[in-house]
Amino acid sequence: MAKPLFLVASLLVLGNVSFIHAGFPPSLIVDMVKIVLDNYCSPEKLAGLKEAIAAAGSNTAILNIPDGESLSRVLSAGLQTTINDPRLKLSYEPAFVPVVAPQMPALPPEQLVAMLQNAIKLDILEGNIGYMRIDHILGEAAADKVGPMLVDLVWNKVLPTSALIFDLRYTSSGDVTGLSYIVSYFTAAESVIHIDSVYDRPSNTTTKLMSMPTLLGERYGTTKPLIILTSKNTKGIAEDVAYCLKNLKRASIVGEKTAGGSVKIDQFRVGDTDFYVTLPTAKSINPITGSSWEQTGVTPDVKVNAEDALATAIKILELRAQVPAIIEGSAALIADNYAFEKTAADTAAKLKGLLENGEYSMVVSKSGLEEKLTADLKTLSGDKNLKTTANTPVPPPVNYTPEMFIELIKVSFQTDVFENNIGYLRFDMFGDFEEVKAIAQIIVEHVWNKVVNTDAMIVDLRNNLGGPTTAIAGFCSYFFDADKQIVLDKLTDRQSGTSTELQTLPELTGTRYGSKKSLIILTSGATAGAAEEFVFIMKRLGRAMIVGETTFGGSHPPKTFQVGDSDIFLSIPTVHSDNSMAPSWEKSGIAPHIPVAAAAALETAKGIFNKHLAGQK
Template sequence: MAHHTPPLLLMLLLCTLSVNSSFQPTLVLEMAKILLENYCFPENLVGMEEAIRQAINSGEILQISDRKTLASVLTNGVQGALNDPRLTVSYEPNFVPVMPQMLPSLPIEQLIWLVRNSVKLDILDNNVGYLRMDRIIGEETATKLGSLLRDNIWDKVAHTSSLILDLRYSTAGELSGVPFIISYFSDSEPLIHIDAVYDRPSNTTKELWTMPSIMGERYGKKKDLIILTSKRTMGAAEAVAYTLKNLKRAITVGERSAGGSVKVQKIRIPQSEFYITVPVARSVSPITGHSWEVSGVSPTVNVLAKEAVAKAKSLLAVRSGIPKVLQSIADVIRRFYVFTDRVPALLQYLQSTDFFSVISEEDLAVRLNQDLQTVSEDPRLIIKCMQDNAAILEEDPELYNIPDDLESLKKLVDTTIKVEILLNNTGYLRIDKFVKSYAGTKLEELMAKKVWEPLKDTNNLIIDLRYNTGGSSTSLALILSYLQDTSQKRNFFTIYDQIQNTTTEYDSLPQIAGPTYGSKRGVYVLTSYNTASTGEEFAYLVQSLHRGTVIGEITSGTLMHSKTFQIEGMAIAITVPFINFVDNNGECWLGGGVVPDAIGLAEEPLKVNFDL
């Protein structure tokens, strides 16, 4: 918490003090002596006593006649020098120290009354336990009340499905009670070193460990535990919350706690009516190397203390659904995921990973999405939270149910394809959707007449996919065949379908209805960030086949050949690819935006390329 204090700093501090005939220099020296013997960070006091002597002897101390002012100046000085706000000096001529009565010495009836008023248990809906502890009961008291606590509290808690431990009003208690609570929410083995408390007056360190055996049945490590804290939560309750949070055993909900201390004493400065309050012991967590003292325990979920119970209930509802979500996702991956060799690793991840820190459906979706993509190395495998029950987009059935009558076919072609001859005899073909078509069909004959006849004698060809939102991948082989020489057979791409368990190779077609454009003339494909799905596949294939130049913006990165399943009763959905699209080089394309050969704004490429 603090650092070594240079003697010069204390000299500067003491040069701001004054000691007249009523305030002898011994006041400051006695204060320093108390700190040296009692302050829990003695290593920060190196050189302090000598610095004080030098400051007093230097004669530079100014006069301060008011005792309360002197106490205030001393407080500011010692807090600033040692970086510890718990150190205070007060002038209290009428102070009467009150020794708090030790709980174990109270009659058993008073102990029972105290426990019943400071520990309350309720069983909420869905067998959620609610345990409010306003005081952490020490080891001796707990031993004295053993069967009462076991029968009325701990054994009843043990049979709840999850627990809310409310420490928002816990402002008192004994540190010796902390190991039992931590042990209750832990396994018997291995023992856990949970705290180390250094006591300066005795110069001893006491280690706190979990207990190998406790009275009654343990709650264990499996069931959900939510701890509620407020800005009033102090002392031993902070030790409980801090330890269980950092052991990853509990999620803390509410406000940052008070930041109390293990032990603070108010000590009279000899031969005076001044008192100095000193932290005489310190806690250092072996789990974190730090402490909850002064800074408090920060909540995992930050809400107002009055809203903490409601938040905890909603959080437990989310967490209770996690096993079902994981099972549903595992079932979808097992049945549909196209990379069957990666399925075992994904299922192992879902089975073995601890989702302790999940605090919302969104949080679960983000974590699952990131981790599953890392394990699978596949950006198409997506977990997301469906905001406001957003509809799951299905592929357009029009792409697969092609009409038979000529008028409907003409209308389909007219709405998806546009052909022009531009300046310098440059052909222009705009395709807004790839409809499902095969060689030898009425649709292919219609397209040959509308598209390839007008374009057959152009010098170059611009294929505009800037408004293309996708369509059927099966039509790509036919269009690409027009851009090749029919005399040369070439593999364009392969599709593996996990659901159908089929592998289909798409090669250049030996016979097509219209005139081939061939492989010699230039082809320029225009893209935009709206270009999606099959439009991206076409641009990707043009690059992998080295059959054209892609110009414009990076495409949308819309993932295709996937199915989306919403988890029942949750706002979480999984999108899983069931088809692999493999290019002519044997590379499996995992989607993502196609990067053009020449990047430019989508509005610009036509102007640039008119003069090709």
């Protein structure tokens, strides 16, 4: 009752104004409200209105306001606020002239042709893109009269185009019976579909608007791109056209949010007075969304100023013309290069299937294409590392001085020795073997020698995001003995079709930690790539206990591939670890021996070692 009370209050305030002569009949407010109650399109919003008006209407002093325009403004504001609908209006029109719906004039053929050519703007743009602008949507009766001419003069020129831009930026009028005609030209003839429902309040009936099984001329079809241009002036049935085709996923909307008008507005005279109530008497209910474009407007898929909408639409269509080659090129790259051969073939085939099913037909931007392609690749392959990527150039190498290397190493590594002579080593990225080899002695002196003589060690990889895997064999070798060469992993390279054994190195810089002293590795959901390869090896060989969270499920360093001549690039893992002896870490990650939250992993590891080492004393 809060909103109805607003109207009561506004009327009672007027009632406090003292006038000598009543200017308007006492029945004015009652008659006005009866019109609203009997004809407003959403009766569920009228709860409490009748009672509120009855209370206000008993105060006839409000009718002493001297001029009709002032009273109509106040009553309009009260109604709009009470019902929360700005389309409701009371007007005072002593010189009222009924609005007559325009009728198709009976013109000779040559004049009718000239009228249609002026009413409909048609052009064929570069790239065989059709452009059609209609400023008034014809209803069924008018379409029956001029339909054959429209087909000959306009539609047959549109049909051969590869894509169509339908300009509704200036369309503010139309007949709801034209909705089925327009939508049907862009849907299939084989199955009649429910396009819209229109509820008419005065008759309390709902009419289902369906697509038409037969039409004059050919259909544009369901696959050729369709873009509708809109503006804040797009109103009424034009909004319904845009809303229906958008929710049928048949058209992309480019431009401004539409006006938020109504499917039908009627005007009623209030009794024998010069007051008239204008209100929506029917409403559109979309069968897909269950809601409507009325009042709220149609939100475009791509928001741009109306004057920029055409240029934006052309760019979108140019992108869509490239999409088939981009998807097919992506599928070919994955089939030929992705590390897991069977998954590669399946993913490539399914990706092409998505293209054939029109899953990429609604792309409106390069970023949107990349986002969808990445999501599809991850879903189809089950691999979060197969995705689109930016073509970031490799930065030039930096010539570090020995002093700079020392400072860099101090920042990159963290070491400590805890109670019971427990060593702690943390680093957050693996380096390339050749780069590490060149500074190995510096790392040994400033990092490794601080922890090598401990009785047990914690290697913290909770924040290690990976990097090159070329240094993995060398790092693993420090935790095994020199007298026996051990096969750490077997790597299969899909591009070359070769397999390589990863083995411990017989010679290392500095002292080995050896195979006897206990080792715990800390992991988190962020532990990825090369760090996972290290964890995978050490867990599979039983050399370390893993404490923390399941790792990210990354991959060996992926390679970047350009898709054809486009500016789309794919990041494709091309190498995978041997999964014949243990489940692979790629895609799924590595489960710890002792699962705990990453934040608690260090204290858990220290507790394990303290208990173990204290028991040895």
